[in-house]
Amino acid sequence: MKRAFAIILAVMLLILPAVMSACDNTPKNTGSVKTSGSPAAPTTGTAPVTTEVKEILPDIPEGVTYPDTTFTILNYCLDSAYETSSYDFYVSEERDGELINDAARERINQIEEKFGITIENVPSNDPETLLKTAVGSGLDTYDIALLRINKALEIAQNGTLVDLNTIEYIDLEKPWWDQHCVRDLSIAGKTYVATGDISNVDEQLCVCIFINKTLAEEKNLPDIYKAFEENKWTVDTMHEYVKDASEDLNGDGNYDTNDCWGMASASNSAFLFLNSFGASFAELDENGKPVITLGSTRAAEAVAKIVEVYNDKQSIIWADGVGGGWSNVNKMVTDGKICLIPANIYKFSTYIIMEDDFGVLPLPKLDSEQENYIHQVFTASAQGLVVPTTCSDFDKVGIITEYLAYLGNKIMVPAYYDSYLLGRVSRDIQSEKSFDIIFSTKKYDIGYAYNWQGIAGTIQQAISQNGSFASIVDTKLEAAQKDADDLYEKFLSSLD
Numbered sequence: 101m102k103r104a105f106a107i108i109l110a111v112m113l114l115i116l117p118a119v120m121s122a123c124d125n126t127p128k129n130t131g132s133v134k135t136s137g138s139p140a141a142p143t144t145g146t147a148p149v150t151t152e153v154k155e156i157l158p159d160i161p162e163g164v165t166y167p168d169t170t171f172t173i174l175n176y177c178l179d180s181a182y183e184t185s186s187y188d189f190y191v192s193e194e195r196d197g198e199l200i201n202d203a204a205r206e207r208i209n210q211i212e213e214k215f216g217i218t219i220e221n222v223p224s225n226d227p228e229t230l231l232k233t234a235v236g237s238g239l240d241t242y243d244i245a246l247l248r249i250n251k252a253l254e255i256a257q258n259g260t261l262v263d264l265n266t267i268e269y270i271d272l273e274k275p276w277w278d279q280h281c282v283r284d285l286s287i288a289g290k291t292y293v294a295t296g297d298i299s300n301v302d303e304q305l306c307v308c309i310f311i312n313k314t315l316a317e318e319k320n321l322p323d324i325y326k327a328f329e330e331n332k333w334t335v336d337t338m339h340e341y342v343k344d345a346s347e348d349l350n351g352d353g354n355y356d357t358n359d360c361w362g363m364a365s366a367s368n369s370a371f372l373f374l375n376s377f378g379a380s381f382a383e384l385d386e387n388g389k390p391v392i393t394l395g396s397t398r399a400a401e402a403v404a405k406i407v408e409v410y411n412d413k414q415s416i417i418w419a420d421g422v423g424g425g426w427s428n429v430n431k432m433v434t435d436g437k438i439c440l441i442p443a444n445i446y447k448f449s450t451y452i453i454m455e456d457d458f459g460v461l462p463l464p465k466l467d468s469e470q471e472n473y474i475h476q477v478f479t480a481s482a483q484g485l486v487v488p489t490t491c492s493d494f495d496k497v498g499i500i501t502e503y504l505a506y507l508g509n510k511i512m513v514p515a516y517y518d519s520y521l522l523g524r525v526s527r528d529i530q531s532e533k534s535f536d537i538i539f540s541t542k543k544y545d546i547g548y549a550y551n552w553q554g555i556a557g558t559i560q561q562a563i564s565q566n567g568s569f570a571s572i573v574d575t576k577l578e579a580a581q582k583d584a585d586d587l588y589e590k591f592l593s594s595l596d
């Protein structure tokens with residue numbers, strides 16, 4: 101995955117939609133579009149290199165319209181717990197002039213014009229309950245919904261949702277659907293929830309490492325970007341780095357919120373390193389059957405490292421270990437007292453006010469032998485598309501949904517990239533490179549999503565006990581696998 105971000109704006113605007121579509125894909129599943137993102141474009145800015153690129157279009161019937169009808173989108177819009185909000189379909193006059201708002205409005209306008217429909221956005225803090233209730237009453241209230249992925253998978257068990265593969269005009273192989281999501285969450289080959297360019301939230305809720313470069317320089321820390329270039333960006337490198345950054349600023353012999361810290365996180369966020377270190381809670385096998393993988397050697401090695409790092413109480417401050425929690429720790433970040441923060445990308449909206457210079461890195465590997473970086477999407481809050489079983493016109497829903505995703509690729513993704521990631525978050529070339537890596541190595545962990553027998557909490561438990569992971573996991577493995585097997589059988593014998 102290569103991109104040419106250093107080229108002039110005109111060329112960038114031409115190629116970005118195509119490039120971003122490839123971004124939501126595994127490398128194997130691409131059409132001709134991907135080639136536009138491959139070779140670096142000429143820096144002279146003379147000849148656009150995209151003239152031969154054939155645009156991939158949605159396979160929907162020509163000229164179909166649905167005049168005077170409303171297309172209702174139930175949307176998980178605000179999540180106060182995680183401070184995220186979705187502007188995928190939410191537009192407001194107050195935010196006119198903001199690129200993402202204007203792009204969202206443009207997408208809605210184009211859809212309404214093309215199909216003669218009216219888009220109605222229904223934002224909710226609990227759309228899953230609303231949808232379940234509507235479907236339970238046999239009501240076709242919502243055409244589609246964007247639900248929290250974990251909750252969507254949960255209600256998929258109860259016959260509320262349609263396997264998206266059965267909807268004729270939704271083509272999940274198209275580049276605007278996130279192939280990582282389809283790969284990781286399609287139990288028994290059934291895809292009840294999907295995301296991709298239809299929404300920006302899966303990117304906002306992807307993890308990265310945020311680094312305070314000003315502080316790193318003050319502390320004379322080694323060049324962390326160089327370690328990355330040399331394939332030495334590993335958990336051990338990270339740990340050494342954060343050890344060197346901590347300082348007892350007021351010299352009272354205690355490390356607390358008055359001091360400088362190598363890293364800030366929370367014991368209940370530590371699980372995000374599991375995927376990064378090449379392990380997982382569960383994986384789907386070749387039949388789409390979930391297999392609990394938390395008992396593997398790899399998982400044991402990964403968790404041992406996580407436990408080691410998080411129990412270094414002079415280097416890492418836990419947001420769940422200080423008064424005021426994250427709001428206090430976020431202030432330390434913006435005050436320039438934290439060197440590294442593993443966080444979801446949306447956290448930049450909080451950190452952007454800081455004066456210090458900062459950069460972005462992928463999450464480290466377990467060791468240099470590990471082939472790829474891997475980045476978990478936080479599915480507890482990230483939302484995905486679902487279609488309720490009470491849908492009365494699957495062709496209509498398929499056609500409009502596919503076109504929404506396609507326009508997301510053309511309109512929304514470039515706005516998100518230009519306005520937010522490139523325009524505001526990225527302050528150096530390395531950060532741009534990091535976003536490329538992060539979005540091309542997304543992972544959705546089915547075991548984290550279903551959390552059978554509470555397996556998602558085992559890492560925090562191991563951290564608080566400073567070890568004993570094997571015995572913690574041993575008590576859960578068999579029952580968790582049984583739960584996963586039952587779910588698989590249920591999905592096999594299916595539902596819709």
Ligand SMILES: [Ca+2]
Binds near residue numbers: 295297
């Ligand atoms: Ca997306």
Ligand SMILES: [Ca+2]
Binds near residue numbers: 348353356
């Ligand atoms: Ca102190």
